[in-house]
Amino acid sequence: MENVPCTMKAWIYGQHGKPEDVLKLKSDVVVPELKEDQVLVKVMASGLNPVDNKRMLGIFVQAECPFPKALDHPKQYGTLAEYTAVEERLLAPRPKNLSFAEAASLPVTIGTAYGGFQRCEFTAGQSILVLGGAGGVGSMVIQLAKHVFGASRVVTTASTGKVELLRNLGADLVVDYTKENFEDLPEKFDVVYDCVGQCERAVKAMKEGGKVVIVIGAVTVPAFVFIVTSNGADLEKLNPYLESGKVKAVIDPNGIYPFSQTLERLAYVDTGRVAGKVVIYPIQ
Structure with missing residues (x-):
């Protein structure tokens, strides 16, 4: 001091x-x-x-x-x-390969994404739809689903200009919401992770017995909303994925x-x- x-x-x-x-x-x-x-x-x-x-x-x-x-x-x-x-x-320690700016972009977004996976008890082999995949939380949900939790299929929504970004992050399919509605997809999902406040529509996209995680907006049953609580242990647990490059910090251009x-x-x-x-x- x-x-x-x-x-x-x-x-x-x-x-x-x-x-x-x-x-x-x-x-x-x-x-x-x-x-x-x-x-x-x-x-x-x-x-x-x-x-x-x-x-x-x-x-x-x-x-x-x-x-x-x-x-x-x-x-x-x-x-x-x-x-x-x-x-x-x-x-938690800053991942060795990240700049201060990259590290600062992570705690809220990756903490929220990780907390949602814990709350819905996501397991390897399940499918997930991420609404608002280009946002801070959504971009982390895509990466954690694909590279940490072992999702069988990752689908997300975005506007036209962000489609390629989300493919590079690991999305198997990017639905351009300016051209089509995600609830009209023929497939349904084990988990729908709503980062944009479209819960009523999100519920229509889940499988029977599936779960909808909400981080913003009104809640339509059976979806649930949660507020992330900071946890240094969780951040430290995710450091190896960041240091290996499997999960990347995503900063606006x-x-x-x-x-x-x-x-x-x-x-x-x-x-x-x-x-x-x-x-x-x-x-x-």
Whole structure:
């Protein structure tokens, strides 16, 4: 702690509202004080998530605690800052072959994807349909299904310009949703992983006795929704797949931006047109 300054630069907000109205870059924010189970992390890069915009708008107001905070088991400090306080149990080593920007793109997306597979008890040989395969979570679901969990068949949806990307990630079939409806496919699936909020349609695409995993939007029975809880052990468990190149970080083609452009990039994330992740790097 000897070389750590007393204050830092950080993007903060103290009330709910549109990011452009409430999120401010400050240069005199006090560096977090650590609790017994925490470590101080020098933030090199930070991934932006759709939930970031929703939290600022107050959509998750029931999970509130002092600003700013995380969604599940709320904590006060985020990662759009030079330093952050993190519970040691949430941390895992950065895969040796990944840059800071690539590593920052992973925890929320790969953690959510992996958590969904655990919740639906996915097993080798099952088939899966991924709705919204080009997004941050969807791109991880495709790769984990194919290269970690041993899916027999991976089908996904995307717009025309993202079809080739998803084929390269391991999808056996990419349904261009601008040209056809996935629920009209002759095949049905053991698991439908909905990353875009189309649950009512997703249920129509599952096999009898199948499962639908929802990460956003309203739930139609028998689908279920879950909120990912950070887990360093799960991240560490997936490191070998990342270091071997079987699973790759997916960053939007124009997806790495400096700290000063956080507001503009949050607006881009909110369009829903991102391929993979948007990352803020470097943090300085």
